[in-house]
Amino acid sequence: MKNKIWIAGLCAGTLVFGAAGCSSETTKKDEAAPSEIKKENKNKEQSDKPADTKAQMITDEGIYTKKMDDQTIEIKTASNGTLLLQLTDASKEAIETIKTGSTVSISFQAEDHHYTAETIKLIKAPRAQPSKPKPRPEQTVLPKTKTLIVNVEGEQDKRTAKLAESDQGYYFYKFDHFDFTAEEPGRDLLYSQMDEEYFVRIEPLDDAASLADIKSLGIKELEEIGKPDEVKGSDVDSGAFGGAKLVLKAASDELIKYIIVQETDGHLVKYTVHLPVREPIEGIEPSFWSMLGSLAFKK
Numbered sequence: 001m002k003n004k005i006w007i008a009g010l011c012a013g014t015l016v017f018g019a020a021g022c023s024s025e026t027t028k029k030d031e032a033a034p035s036e037i038k039k040e041n042k043n044k045e046q047s048d049k050p051a052d053t054k055a056q057m058i059t060d061e062g063i064y065t066k067k068m069d070d071q072t073i074e075i076k077t078a079s080n081g082t083l084l085l086q087l088t089d090a091s092k093e094a095i096e097t098i099k100t101g102s103t104v105s106i107s108f109q110a111e112d113h114h115y116t117a118e119t120i121k122l123i124k125a126p127r128a129q130p131s132k133p134k135p136r137p138e139q140t141v142l143p144k145t146k147t148l149i150v151n152v153e154g155e156q157d158k159r160t161a162k163l164a165e166s167d168q169g170y171y172f173y174k175f176d177h178f179d180f181t182a183e184e185p186g187r188d189l190l191y192s193q194m195d196e197e198y199f200v201r202i203e204p205l206d207d208a209a210s211l212a213d214i215k216s217l218g219i220k221e222l223e224e225i226g227k228p229d230e231v232k233g234s235d236v237d238s239g240a241f242g243g244a245k246l247v248l249k250a251a252s253d254e255l256i257k258y259i260i261v262q263e264t265d266g267h268l269v270k271y272t273v274h275l276p277v278r279e280p281i282e283g284i285e286p287s288f289w290s291m292l293g294s295l296a297f298k299k
Contacts, residue, residue, distance in 0.1 A: 055109045055110065055111035056109065056110050056111070057107060057108075057109055058110055059105070059106070059107045060078060060080055060106055061077065061078050061103065061104065061105050061123065062076050062077035062078055062103070062104065063075065063076045063101065064095070064100055064101070064120075067095070070092075071092075072084055072086060073085050073087065073095060073117070083108070083115050084115065085106070085108055085115045086114070086115065086116045087117055088117065088118060090118070091117040091119060094119070094120045094121070097122075098120065098122050099126055102122055102124065103122075103124040104120050105120070105121045105123055106119065106120050106121075107119045140299055142163055144162065144163050145160055145163065146161055146294065147160055147161070148161045148173060148175075148290045148294055149239075149290060150287055150290045151237070151239075151286050151289075151290075152286050159175055159290075161173030161291065162174055164180045165298075166188050166202075168186070168204050169204070169267075169297055169298050170264075170267070170295055170296065170297045170298065171297075171298060172292065172295040172296070173291060173294040174190070174291055175291060177193045178191065178192055178193060178291070179191055179193055186203060186204070187201055187202065188201075188202045189202070190288070190291065194280055195280055197274065198274065198275060198276065198281070198284045198288075200271055200273050200274070201272040201274075202269065202271060203269065203270040203271075203272070204267055204268070204269050204270075205261070205268040205270055211245060211246060211261060214246065214259075214261055215230075215246055218246075218259040222248055222249070222250035223250070225251070226252045227250065229249050229250070230247065230248055230249075231247050231249050232247065233247050233260070235247075237286075237289035237290075237293065239289070240262075240290070240293035241260055241262055241289075243263075244262045245262065245263060246259070246260065247259075247260050248260075251277075253277060254276065255275065256277060257272070257273065257275070258271070258272070259272055259273075260272075260273065264295060264296060264297060265297040266297075267297055271292060273288060
């Protein structure tokens with residue numbers, strides 16, 4: 001009987017002790033749960049949070065098509081399609097010297113579909129378009145003939161003259177019995193068919209020609225004939241040379257020679273007039289002045 005009681009007591013003690021042990025473990029487990037749950041939730045939040053998107057630096061080539069505004073340009077790239085690129089201070093300065101249509105090399109940052117051009121370098125400028133030919137101005141049709149006045153011994157004689165044109169851009173009207181030809185590059189010769197020693201050498205001058213040099217050389221040339229004199233253009237012929245810039249004259253018993261510089265239509269022209277002192281001079285000299293007075297430059 002005592003044995004049964006002892007066994008029963010032992011079992012009861014065991015149950016009480018076991019229950020206490022179980023209660024202690026449960027308590028410990030319950031105490032640890034909040035921190036474990038917090039840690040688990042934190043890990044879950046981190047896994048649910050999207051990863052940070054880092055900007056990528058990309059290098060490409062393309063055609064600079066247009067400038068959208070002061071901060072944005074459009075470039076058709078070879079590998080990334082058509083991009084709208086934001087400009088930095090450095091790339092803005094670079095694009096100012098590059099024409100649209102140019103092939104360029106670009107380095108840009110791409111982040112969340114936003115593109116920022118860091119560097120822009122010119123590879124090839126656009127091919128220049130051929131300029132359209134300018135329409136030629138309508139040229140004035142010159143009359144084939146013109147009536148000129150010749151002053152002969154105080155009387156005015158009206159004569160018909162024919163158009164003569166020079167390859168040097170000027171024209172004048174020429175009487176019959178006179179010929180006109182190119183003598184050498186830059187000079188033409190007008191002379192009498194009756195006597196070729198009566199002639200005028202016509203020489204358009206360069207804009208930079210020095211009047212002082214022409215005068216100095218002209219005096220030396222005329223000294224071979226006689227004493228050179230500088231005379232007024234109106235003393236030679238008021239119609240042809242009234243406003244001449246330079247008129248030099250030398251005369252001997254056999255020859256009269258003039259060197260004349262006249263400005264016509266903005267061009268300087270030098271005339272060397274050679275007149276032998278013979279009977280034909282009375283008709284040939286005033287004819288020369290009349291013909292030279294009709295000289296003008298083509299527009």
